[in-house]
Amino acid sequence: MNTWQSVKVAELGRIVTGKTPKTAIPENYGGDIPFLTPSDDMSVKYVSKTAKTLTEKGLSEVKNTLLPPDAVCVSCIGSDLGKVVITTEKTVTNQQINSIIVDKDRFDVSFVYYAMLILGKELNFISKTSTAVPIVNKSSFSSYEIQCPSLDQQKRIAAILSALDSKIECNQKINDNLTEQARSIFQSWFVDYEPFGGSKPSDWQPSTLGQIANMKTDSWSPVKNPDVVVEHYSIPSYDEQRFPVFEIASGIKSNKYLLTSDSVMISKLNPDTKRIWRPMCLSGHPVCSTEFIVYESKKKGQRDYIYSLIDSIPFFNHLCSHTTGSTNSRQRATPKSTLDFALCLPSDSVIEDFCEIVTPMYDLIASNVVENQSLAKTRDSLLPRLMSGELDVSDLDL
Incomplete structure (x- = not known):
């Protein structure tokens, strides 16, 4: 120093x-x-x-x-x-x-x-x-x-930390691009019908979300499982870093919903702030806040069609138009009303073709999110040591 x-x-x-x-x-x-x-x-x-x-x-x-x-x-x-x-x-x-x-x-x-x-x-x-x-x-x-320290040392320290942040930013840009691509493909196929000549195919049938997906409310009690480490998808963890918190159940005060690798979810709290999640299920105990509405497709292999559906503009408008509460800070969407969301249901083969395109996109997004968490953890551990001079960078060739 x-x-x-x-x-x-x-x-x-x-x-x-x-x-x-x-x-x-x-x-x-x-x-x-x-x-x-x-x-x-x-x-x-x-x-x-x-x-x-x-x-x-x-x-x-x-x-x-x-x-x-x-x-x-x-x-x-x-x-x-x-x-x-x-x-x-x-x-x-x-x-x-x-x-x-x-x-x-x-x-x-x-x-x-x-x-x-x-x-x-x-x-x-x-x-x-x-x-x-x-x-x-x-x-x-x-x-x-x-x-x-000296300006030269400042630049050396910043270069190390910036390299990690640059990779995080690059991954995030890739994820933003993939998200927009998936949304555009859903819009093209199921709203504008572009691959089908611009009009709805005659064999597509009127349906509702409730006919193709189940709303899951399987409850999990932290009181009954105090020593279990859970993968907790909460509203704060979504807002802070779009990543679940891994915590001991004894520190959790209320019951949660159980999640599986088939689950997708959207927040019912203040629905005009969209919080949509495709849980990664990185552990054996994924759970989420009861402020989320959890869906699972009734047919195997159609998870990402349901996810894209609840991420669409028509569903978002439906969600926001079915709320309770008089103030913006505590409005909640009515979960049951979301099952009435009307749609034109394509054939299974069309849905499978769609999922073959978007599922690799969503999987890569999840992989990048996990990598960013690891990079951020490394950066955060280095940050105080570099910024205090504990780690000497004067001899590093940067």
């Missing part, structure tokens, strides 16, 4: 706190300028897209907060406190995010990103011990200190 020094966040570059243009003026929104908020995907290293964008008019209200590419953005409020991303183009954030426009003559952008990840974890941990909504303002954020 002889070459390392303590540096305040304010010394890393210019600190910018975001600002929101007036939402009452519709003309402020819908342009080409990304508008980053903590509700966007900040689980990745680089911002790929944002839910909201600004027009030039909207930018004119907050022009002093415009960030260049390679700004490091840190969420500084609430449950999202400590999330970090790097901008890839000119971007504006809301006031819940503090950003660093890095002084590249002294600091490496990726090194600063990884330093903020560690700081973010510390801030998030502190926030969980407070009953009030945690907020880190610009002044407090700027005063935090991190340890920094």
Whole structure:
């Protein structure tokens, strides 16, 4: 650590706190300028897209907060406190995010990103011990200190961690592409009928989801199996990393649904936020939250037709139109009503042909997800050791 020094966040570059243009003026929104908020995907290293964008008019209200590419953005409020991303183009954030426009003559952008990840974890941990909504303002954020080596060592450390993140990002892009391909194929075959001349084949029959799939509610009790390690598909684990949590049953408070390799599922909680899962069943004890609706095809080999069906736009619209609850935060779809979803049922041979195409896609997605978990675990174990100087990288040939 002889070459390392303590540096305040304010010394890393210019600190910018975001600002929101007036939402009452519709003309402020819908342009080409990304508008980053903590509700966007900040689980990745680089911002790929944002839910909201600004027009030039909207930018004119907050022009002093415009960030260049390679700004490091840190969420500084609430449950999202400590999330970090790097901008890839000119971007504006809301006031819940503090950003660093890095002084590249002294600091490496990726090194600063990884330093903020560690700081973010510390801030998030502190926030969980407070009953009030945690907020880190610009002044407090700027005063935090991190340890920094020389610029050359910063680049070496960042290169090691970035190699892992690049592979994770590559796998995720492949998965996003495969997902869109599978959706497009389903749309082409079963909505637009493109392989069949653009019209529904005469031998396809009116049917419902309930006629071709069973809703599974086989219950599993953690109280009766306290020592079992389960592969738990929960709402939080979906939202955080799209990967099940492996945990001891004694720490689980409520009953779960049993899953099999034939299961597919979709969340009934707040269905306008789509949470659809094709469980990987990596262990002998896969279970899921009862907030999911679990289906299994009545015919063997048609799992991925059912999965693609519940992932389709028509089914999503049906799900969202059959809800209970008066507030957006606690709306639930009615499971039984999903079985009434109407469809035109193709022949078994058509479904089999479809599954022959999409099942390898879904299997590769699952394989990439598992690999990404392993890569992330490696990165997370290296991160504190590299960023503290415990692992010396000065002699590495990078």
